[in-house]
Amino acid sequence: MPVKVQDFKTAVHNNWCPGCGDFGILNSVQMALAEMNLEPHQVAVFSGIGCSGKTPHYINAYGVHTLHGRVLPFAIGGKLANPELTVVAVGGDGDGMGIGGGHFVNAGRRNVDMTYILHNNGVYGLTKGQASPTLKLGVQTKSLPMPNINEGINPLFLSLAAGYTFIARGYAYDIKHLVGLIKQAINHRGASFVEVLQPCPTYNDINTKDWYGGEDRKDATGRAAPRVYKVDEKSYNPDIKPGMSAEEVNGKLANFVSKAMEWGDRIPIGIFMKNETTSSYDERILERIPFYMQVPPAKRLIADEANRSSADLTPLFNELKVR
Amino acid sequence: MPVKVQDFKTAVHNNWCPGCGDFGILNSVQMALAEMNLEPHQVAVFSGIGCSGKTPHYINAYGVHTLHGRVLPFAIGGKLANPELTVVAVGGDGDGMGIGGGHFVNAGRRNVDMTYILHNNGVYGLTKGQASPTLKLGVQTKSLPMPNINEGINPLFLSLAAGYTFIARGYAYDIKHLVGLIKQAINHRGASFVEVLQPCPTYNDINTKDWYGGEDRKDATGRAAPRVYKVDEKSYNPDIKPGMSAEEVNGKLANFVSKAMEWGDRIPIGIFMKNETTSSYDERILERIPFYMQVPPAKRLIADEANRSSADLTPLFNELKVR
Amino acid sequence: MSQRTNSLAWLLGGAQYSGVESSVTLFARACAAGGLHIYSQREYYSNIMGEHSYFQVRVDEKPIHSIRSTADLIVSADAETVFIHGRNVNPNGGIIYDSKLVDTPISKVPMMEHQAREEILHYLKSKGLGETVGDMIKDAEKRGVRLYPIPYDELLQKMASGQMIQLAQGRRIANAMAVAASLAVLNYDIKKLEEALTEIFQGKKKIIDLNMKAVEITYDYVRKTFKNDFLVQLVPIATKETRLYVGGNQAVALGKIAAGCTVQTYYPISPATDESTYLEAHGVFPHTREAQDVSGAEKGSILVIQTEDEIAAITMATGATLTGARAATSTSGPGFSLMVEALGWAGINEVPVVVQLYQRGSPSTGLPTRHEQGDLRFVLHAGHGEFPRIVLASGDLEECFYDAMRIFNYAERYQTPAIHLLDKALASSSQTLAPFRSEMVKIDRGALLGEREVMAKSSNGGFKRFEYTDSGVSERTGLGTKGGIFWNTGDEHDEYGHIIEDPTVRVQMMEKRAKKLELAAKEIPLSEKMNIFGDPKAETVILSWGSTKGAILDAMEVLKAEGVNVCFVQVRLIQPLPSEELRQAVINAKRRLCIENNFSGQFAGWVREHTGLTMDHLIVKYNGRPMSMDEIVNAVKQSVKGKAPKRIVLTDGE
Amino acid sequence: MSQRTNSLAWLLGGAQYSGVESSVTLFARACAAGGLHIYSQREYYSNIMGEHSYFQVRVDEKPIHSIRSTADLIVSADAETVFIHGRNVNPNGGIIYDSKLVDTPISKVPMMEHQAREEILHYLKSKGLGETVGDMIKDAEKRGVRLYPIPYDELLQKMASGQMIQLAQGRRIANAMAVAASLAVLNYDIKKLEEALTEIFQGKKKIIDLNMKAVEITYDYVRKTFKNDFLVQLVPIATKETRLYVGGNQAVALGKIAAGCTVQTYYPISPATDESTYLEAHGVFPHTREAQDVSGAEKGSILVIQTEDEIAAITMATGATLTGARAATSTSGPGFSLMVEALGWAGINEVPVVVQLYQRGSPSTGLPTRHEQGDLRFVLHAGHGEFPRIVLASGDLEECFYDAMRIFNYAERYQTPAIHLLDKALASSSQTLAPFRSEMVKIDRGALLGEREVMAKSSNGGFKRFEYTDSGVSERTGLGTKGGIFWNTGDEHDEYGHIIEDPTVRVQMMEKRAKKLELAAKEIPLSEKMNIFGDPKAETVILSWGSTKGAILDAMEVLKAEGVNVCFVQVRLIQPLPSEELRQAVINAKRRLCIENNFSGQFAGWVREHTGLTMDHLIVKYNGRPMSMDEIVNAVKQSVKGKAPKRIVLTDGE
Numbered sequence A, B: 001m002p003v004k005v006q007d008f009k010t011a012v013h014n015n016w017c018p019g020c021g022d023f024g025i026l027n028s029v030q031m032a033l034a035e036m037n038l039e040p041h042q043v044a045v046f047s048g049i050g051c052s053g054k055t056p057h058y059i060n061a062y063g064v065h066t067l068h069g070r071v072l073p074f075a076i077g078g079k080l081a082n083p084e085l086t087v088v089a090v091g092g093d094g095d096g097m098g099i100g101g102g103h104f105v106n107a108g109r110r111n112v113d114m115t116y117i118l119h120n121n122g123v124y125g126l127t128k129g130q131a132s133p134t135l136k137l138g139v140q141t142k143s144l145p146m147p148n149i150n151e152g153i154n155p156l157f158l159s160l161a162a163g164y165t166f167i168a169r170g171y172a173y174d175i176k177h178l179v180g181l182i183k184q185a186i187n188h189r190g191a192s193f194v195e196v197l198q199p200c201p202t203y204n205d206i207n208t209k210d211w212y213g214g215e216d217r218k219d220a221t222g223r224a225a226p227r228v229y230k231v232d233e234k235s236y237n238p239d240i241k242p243g244m245s246a247e248e249v250n251g252k253l254a255n256f257v258s259k260a261m262e263w264g265d266r267i268p269i270g271i272f273m274k275n276e277t278t279s280s281y282d283e284r285i286l287e288r289i290p291f292y293m294q295v296p297p298a299k300r301l302i303a304d305e306a307n308r309s310s311a312d313l314t315p316l317f318n319e320l321k322v323r
Numbered sequence C, D: 001m002s003q004r005t006n007s008l009a010w011l012l013g014g015a016q017y018s019g020v021e022s023s024v025t026l027f028a029r030a031c032a033a034g035g036l037h038i039y040s041q042r043e044y045y046s047n048i049m050g051e052h053s054y055f056q057v058r059v060d061e062k063p064i065h066s067i068r069s070t071a072d073l074i075v076s077a078d079a080e081t082v083f084i085h086g087r088n089v090n091p092n093g094g095i096i097y098d099s100k101l102v103d104t105p106i107s108k109v110p111m112m113e114h115q116a117r118e119e120i121l122h123y124l125k126s127k128g129l130g131e132t133v134g135d136m137i138k139d140a141e142k143r144g145v146r147l148y149p150i151p152y153d154e155l156l157q158k159m160a161s162g163q164m165i166q167l168a169q170g171r172r173i174a175n176a177m178a179v180a181a182s183l184a185v186l187n188y189d190i191k192k193l194e195e196a197l198t199e200i201f202q203g204k205k206k207i208i209d210l211n212m213k214a215v216e217i218t219y220d221y222v223r224k225t226f227k228n229d230f231l232v233q234l235v236p237i238a239t240k241e242t243r244l245y246v247g248g249n250q251a252v253a254l255g256k257i258a259a260g261c262t263v264q265t266y267y268p269i270s271p272a273t274d275e276s277t278y279l280e281a282h283g284v285f286p287h288t289r290e291a292q293d294v295s296g297a298e299k300g301s302i303l304v305i306q307t308e309d310e311i312a313a314i315t316m317a318t319g320a321t322l323t324g325a326r327a328a329t330s331t332s333g334p335g336f337s338l339m340v341e342a343l344g345w346a347g348i349n350e351v352p353v354v355v356q357l358y359q360r361g362s363p364s365t366g367l368p369t370r371h372e373q374g375d376l377r378f379v380l381h382a383g384h385g386e387f388p389r390i391v392l393a394s395g396d397l398e399e400c401f402y403d404a405m406r407i408f409n410y411a412e413r414y415q416t417p418a419i420h421l422l423d424k425a426l427a428s429s430s431q432t433l434a435p436f437r438s439e440m441v442k443i444d445r446g447a448l449l450g451e452r453e454v455m456a457k458s459s460n461g462g463f464k465r466f467e468y469t470d471s472g473v474s475e476r477t478g479l480g481t482k483g484g485i486f487w488n489t490g491d492e493h494d495e496y497g498h499i500i501e502d503p504t505v506r507v508q509m510m511e512k513r514a515k516k517l518e519l520a521a522k523e524i525p526l527s528e529k530m531n532i533f534g535d536p537k538a539e540t541v542i543l544s545w546g547s548t549k550g551a552i553l554d555a556m557e558v559l560k561a562e563g564v565n566v567c568f569v570q571v572r573l574i575q576p577l578p579s580e581e582l583r584q585a586v587i588n589a590k591r592r593l594c595i596e597n598n599f600s601g602q603f604a605g606w607v608r609e610h611t612g613l614t615m616d617h618l619i620v621k622y623n624g625r626p627m628s629m630d631e632i633v634n635a636v637k638q639s640v641k642g643k644a645p646k647r648i649v650l651t652d653g654e
Ligand SMILES: Cc1ncc(C[n+]2csc(CCOP(=O)(O)OP(=O)(O)O)c2C)c(N)n1
Pocket: A049, A050, A051, A052, A053, A068, A091, A092, A093, A094, A095, A096, A119, A121, A123, A124, A125, A126, A127, A132, C267, C268, C269, C270, C310, C334, C335, C338, C365
């Protein structure tokens, strides 16, 4: 029986504001999981704290709503102890780039096989609209008493510096496109990062659905000129493959940077990088513990039938023996 | 009476290992401060925890040896409350990129007028040589039981993504060059970041002085071919100036990235970026509190002669008055 | 049924973000304009829009300090309010509701929690009723409750005839109408409401007119439609007093401004954020003439910095404090948990950094917008190892203000981190109060030296920041001061602040730091450490701390009227604890009760540790809601009758 | 002067990184090879190279558990050792030193701390002596100390004639020579040293030969040059016992492997790091035949993950624990301070994550490599709000192993975070012990369900991870198990793990969690909660916890010999505290002493809170050094004589 989107829904009442971009992301995750034919129990969705942090409660899969900023280490722990799990981490931009910034950076270079979806709404939603780390300098959303005093971080750029091996950006109201990104992100072996532009109609009156959709710049015929556009797969190739020369790779990085810096009039979405030249963390574990995947920690029998420890300490004792 | 390097020395016994790169950095900081003719009390040196964290004790200036990973927020607090201070923050690569990674990222976008010097030795010195976040994947220093399981972070790249407006790299054994970098970093108005390649002879037997100096690749005449080289100011211009077009800036960033990625055979040092297009945090404060610099918090008189509060709360009360 | 005048428990509920808050402000201002006192308490979900939120408001001629377990008059802006609070109306009280909602079944109330829904359904079923708002109301009516159905839509249409009303405006107007209906039922002067409207919408004539009209129509409708004999009547009283209507976060913020706190760092978190938001919006203020004479500075300011997390918040505040500035940060439990390491750094470096800690429902993320006093023991022992700290707990909004001033004095005088314990109940309560008088607390900066003084000292060989002294307090100066160079380190250090591992110096430094707390215990006047209310010779003594104060005080009046004599010892200085004075105050009572809004009776444990005394009864509450006056009255009576268990658990509140 | 056999306090000091540690290992192995028991304790600076480090080593025929305040024989690898420890030699003891150092003045000892230097200079001056090593030695000689100057350089030259010796090799050889000199003075069989060398340099024949030669030359030199009548003589004894020489970190690590801990996260920090380093190096190990029969897996493993900080360490371990794996993290005070928020998350989500906490000199960075038991109260109250936790404190290396196994059982059985309290003294002590027997502690996974069991349960409508039960314990399963889908949240939640704010559910959940601790208090056998040593009827009872155990036990023997009868109650389970049993055990004693390596007597406070009992004397130490047997003997005697202050502060140690 094929898995249906419905299988990933729960009966929990959803208390996001009407029109919140989080709905689009939630639906996309559910659709992606269903389309990948994963069974709910094979998936664990981890989240941080914030409006976006409530996501797991709305998904019928193992759901771990963690602490503010800590979603990545929690999720990594789950994935490494049970590598068979499909692990998706979600969280807000404050959660991921602010209080969780250190984990974000260090998770990149670890390259654990999981997917991190960042709900970028430019504000701290659940605490009533303070500026998030992605909000640009000088911008004043309706929730701010004064223009933002800090420069905004570019999550794509930061993820590149951190070492994520799959980097993409989606838009909460382009669900079809977003589903595709999420599926590819999950399929990628290694740490994949998907930034999602997520309008927060309640607090962010600058980066709204209308703004992303270009409703403020209609042409003569009344057609909006959307700011969000899809990176053209012909002119922008995100793949970094084994065997590429350093120059080629540098070229890719340079392209990435100029593409990632686009903002304002044109805002690209799509896959920005897919790097297949770096081993994932599980491959690295296997170099240390070759039998790791056969009985990962979650599946390990640690006692015999008489509840005695499975470990035979004799060789360790021998090292310490003094007589 | 001009300030001398000697004025910045203390009698505290130094317990770094012989040949440690930290000595070069310490001397460079002292020389830079003296050459800038700063008086010791005008300077506050903040540090994190690690071998490098001991630096302030060896400098005769206000010295604040903080917590592991927290040097930046401590230093920012000091600078904002007393903007007249010259604030220099120093710390290890574990301190700054690992446990302090979140602060590093968020300090960049704040652009407070101070200088952060990162002692990059690839290891956690003071805890006996574990891999630091800058150590490259697969590298096995003599202190590691197995090759490094994580990819290394490129501090220059990360600082760019974070938004530092002055970015440079020096080498602990090229003191003259490093002194120059530090002076320019301090003179820059905004957050300046100086990564210093710092050999740790005790634990890092890969990135040694000999290795940086290219002693392993002598030419026929016996002359070493150093890996470290200075970026050529003619072919690489680090300045981002007001009025530059987006393309120009993008070009700069692309250059930066490919330069910053160089490693192994050729390792550039020098100034990688100097961005003058972004306001510093103090300028932004002035937009909110125009008289801030006249009596910054450190200098504020908060009571009158009778020890009564200086604040006149009348206008605030008026807002709350209900009868 | 006898009527009362000017003694009302009012409750207004509705969906979050739908204007519940502005209705209450309007109501409170209207009452205050008539010289009446207000106390209000807000309950809300950790949610932005749609979940149920409500205010309990009390109105009286004299100051009041707590909520009641039941309401005289309930105003529902939606169906959920009726379901949730319908059973909590006084038998002779009333419910004001939108008449169009009567047919709404509970199944159409989207946001209601599963458990509450089940429980209400069960109740209705047990009464043989159906599942709609109307059924709930019928049930109330049976108990004697007056019903006030209001056809808001019709009234609005009538009024708006010809005018376009936007959604947001409409919502705001509906809020005003609900208040008008209340005041009509309460037989209060509608003029006062109009005064309030005028003040709130200062100068926005069109909006004022619109609201006025709606208010009048509603008021008239209620007066004409219903009998005018409600249980409670409100009557304006004459007073010349100036009154503020202040909330807890504001009281603290004002105290901090008065204290000369010039740097405030924070990371957003309920229920602390509003303090910082207020400070940011009021970051520039005038100096008094006297202060200008000394400093020449016309204005003062507070720099509010939103940090990337709470670790940055406290370390940045600490960095600022090191310059000689007064700096603080403000947070709640989860944030404080992250500050613990840095608190120890401030401790060993003797930095007078201040933390305002607003406790909330815990552990972990817990109940982010609900009340609890659950962090006491954590705060007392937070941080590895041993270092002195000051812990001061405010009991009401006045104390919030004055303690916010005092905590800086304590911190600087004893050069130690200081924690000002607050909580959600204080943060979300508002009260009519006379303007605070900052001159009541003199600024005391302790041994903070300026440049001239330092230069005089240090001429003979360096400045010993951590000089051994008899009191344990050494002189300090700010970063950047000429002649005062010092070092700080989280490591154990010598008198200059340089790292040492020498066992003898270590012992001296540990003792030096500890001595400061002994000094604080000696110097701080008893009046700042604890309050004693009621009859010191009473058989029953209540021990408590923090925001339970109001409910206990209000309960004591009722108890007294019923012949139960009680002494109440409110401890404010938790560390150093005035153990001996406290012992003296409770030792002779026949019956010792400790009242706390937490699970384990944390303060009772602390007192036992320090005095050896055991409590006869622990009166605790941990359902996320503050205590009502009624609960305390009952619990105390029970214990006096000798029939109470050792542990009395209070559970009122929705 | 009478000689002793096989009872020695030996001390070896030198600069960090100069091989002090390998000398001690060599010495210990040589002694152990002769059937003797060893206890050693290391002192060192927070420094990589150059600062003074030393080991106190005791050798005996029976197991010993503590250090002494003075040494019988001191071996100095450098001048600093003589200056620092010269006064701490027994009057009839001896000093072995490098003869070329006698003229070194104290001013030429670069790393010595200012305060120590001043103090020593003052001492020498007061004795009318100069400022060199020779002067210090002269002073010792006057007190009767035997001197053993060794011309290492000459001996080395003699031996190396013709051979090139590299610096590092030379250093290693010098270490072996120092040991050889010691054994010669002690009249011990040099063959045992050669056995030890052979084992250490397994198969490296050239190195062995070189060392052997140096050892023989030195041994001969000492035997020929000095009188052969030193205070202590070591004689091999016959025994068939197998013995390990184990350090504290290793004992814990071995216990964790035995416990089936499969994931260990850590962030480097003294004195915890070595546990993780050991685990990483021994991450793959065989399974027993019986286990292979069940699982088919020949080998087991532990994945050791170095994280970016301690917050990541505990949250990652928690994530791993959620999958059903046993996972832990290991840290010290500063790291634990950062873990506090996540501990609360594990608490509210009932996650059996384990933390090994090695206490060290605090607060803040404190004395990173020194000893203290200063985190007890912090650990008990760490985290905002209230949630259960298990706290178990090990007293010696055997307990380190078995408790490391038990702590996982407790954590899983009561589904709560569990903290295994250790400290620097345990971490840096090593001891000869019989191999641990993991079968002594059965693996108990509590209510952890596998797929089949969960499927059986959940068929009737979803899996209630937090189902209400009488015991408070609900069944759990691992992430990824078919049929067991659950939710976790740091918010208060319902039985499925979904967020609630309902006051009734809140109360039920608080009570559910609290009940588990009551259950633990009931179920855990008394023998695992506390140990009682000595005469239960003694007039004097000592209450203590953790690593003071060894010194107290050793002191009790001496006291007994001197006619002082003592009962010692060692509490291991700190939370839930066996209050009643503890009360019973101490209530009838005439004199109650509490012994702790901290400033404020933290455990005494905890006991008073739970029992109301006060201690007659608090014996505390907070100079960063562990207690010696002698200090305890003295303090107890003082208190028995009735002449001691209420608070006795111990200060021995360099
Ligand atoms: C340690 C800690 N600090 C603060 C908070 C309060 N808090 C809850 S959500 C939030 C910010 C949410 O912003 P973001 O991460 O952008 O998520 P969003 O609500 O926008 O989805 C904060 C600060 C918390 N829960 N924990």
